[in-house]
Amino acid sequence: MYKLYTIYPILLLVSAFGPYLSISLGVKTDNLVTYSFGLLFLFYALTNKSVKIKKSLLLLFVVWVCAFLFLLLRTLAEWDIVSVSAVIAECKNFTQPIAILMMFLFTFFMNKETDPKELIRKSSWTLVILLSLNTIWIFIGFFIDQTMINQYFWRGDESVASRAMTMGRYSGIFNQPMEAGAAYCIGLFAWLYLAENRFMNIRLKPTLLLILLVSGGLLTVSKVFLFGGLIMFLGGTLFVKPVRIRIIRLTILVFLIGFPIYYYLLHTWDGINYLFRFFGHNSQQQGLLNLLTAGRYGGSNSQQSDFFSEIFKSSPIYGEGLGSQQVLDSGFFHFFANGGLIGLGFYLLILLTLCYSIIKFYFYTKFSSETKFFIGITLLVIIASFGSPVFTLNRSSVILWLFIGLLLNYLSFVIQNKAGEQTEPVKSNIQKKKRRLFKKYKIVW
Numbered sequence: 001m002y003k004l005y006t007i008y009p010i011l012l013l014v015s016a017f018g019p020y021l022s023i024s025l026g027v028k029t030d031n032l033v034t035y036s037f038g039l040l041f042l043f044y045a046l047t048n049k050s051v052k053i054k055k056s057l058l059l060l061f062v063v064w065v066c067a068f069l070f071l072l073l074r075t076l077a078e079w080d081i082v083s084v085s086a087v088i089a090e091c092k093n094f095t096q097p098i099a100i101l102m103m104f105l106f107t108f109f110m111n112k113e114t115d116p117k118e119l120i121r122k123s124s125w126t127l128v129i130l131l132s133l134n135t136i137w138i139f140i141g142f143f144i145d146q147t148m149i150n151q152y153f154w155r156g157d158e159s160v161a162s163r164a165m166t167m168g169r170y171s172g173i174f175n176q177p178m179e180a181g182a183a184y185c186i187g188l189f190a191w192l193y194l195a196e197n198r199f200m201n202i203r204l205k206p207t208l209l210l211i212l213l214v215s216g217g218l219l220t221v222s223k224v225f226l227f228g229g230l231i232m233f234l235g236g237t238l239f240v241k242p243v244r245i246r247i248i249r250l251t252i253l254v255f256l257i258g259f260p261i262y263y264y265l266l267h268t269w270d271g272i273n274y275l276f277r278f279f280g281h282n283s284q285q286q287g288l289l290n291l292l293t294a295g296r297y298g299g300s301n302s303q304q305s306d307f308f309s310e311i312f313k314s315s316p317i318y319g320e321g322l323g324s325q326q327v328l329d330s331g332f333f334h335f336f337a338n339g340g341l342i343g344l345g346f347y348l349l350i351l352l353t354l355c356y357s358i359i360k361f362y363f364y365t366k367f368s369s370e371t372k373f374f375i376g377i378t379l380l381v382i383i384a385s386f387g388s389p390v391f392t393l394n395r396s397s398v399i400l401w402l403f404i405g406l407l408l409n410y411l412s413f414v415i416q417n418k419a420g421e422q423t424e425p426v427k428s429n430i431q432k433k434k435r436r437l438f439k440k441y442k443i444v445w
Contacts, residue, residue, distance in 0.1 A: 181222020
């Protein structure tokens, strides 16, 4: 059981890059790993009296579960107006994060030291390597037809990824460029985390991995990557001296060989025209906000304003339930459409919970590499929420929730160690009552 606990993050990451086990049912490899391990950890927690609950993860876990239960009850209240298959798919999207957090919510092994930093290190290396392989797979697609293989990752021939390829936007095994862009953002944060903690010497191999990460992100032409993750990564390098020096050298190298590469891409990559829309006359004619959000925002008749107004007319307080909308191009609209103003309130509460965790990170670990990593992920979630339901975005959401769990698990470990260093105060009657309430499960503050 202990060995399964230590290799679970790696297994989950590998499965997140795996194919669909059933295209018709929409069952992916990561679904099998997530739910089987989630049920296993839950069973072990319920049958083991020495298990402890970690408060650093408990708050986010409770808020997410309450949001899902509210949306589910709202859906069941008017079952006749929704598609059963769409409701099942949405339930899967909401229960998978619960199963992922289940691993980190409990302290299972009290007699064995499980270094949470080591779990983050192994997971970061795994993610960086997998995303680099995905970039290589994209490059291979320039020369051979990958449709027969990609359909098992995209759930069929007709997908967002296949349509995006016609515009020169490539996502590899991910089903859409936005999803791939979010994954590459987390990959850059993971690479920077490894470099800052000196888990790798920044020589040829790590530099090649970084080039593959940046190249893969650029090939998606994802706004989240271009104006979110990449900018945050470059800003983060300013605080890491070895990385800063290497980035300066890479920048000089790019300028030296940049012209022939640009000339080659100009004649071979259709996506370069799509990319340069953000820096040309189109940005002035269409409006920068309208262009960056692909028409979702930036005008009186924008997509999101139309979507929100429709729900306001039909059911502004409770929404229309899970599976009621086919297009969900915003995390905010996702919760608002499903649960109205109450659902939107839950979404804002989830974001506030992540921001509250940043404060706790800084209070207990100052400006550590883990704090920076978590800040990057939180900012990524906020930015991506304006363009997609980032918390339930297929493969990238598995990666997102795994690293949220890993980092909050580390925070709980630090808080527990610091609490152990302090002298235990005299317990009041109220504290004694609380201890009796948690006779079986103990809260790790």
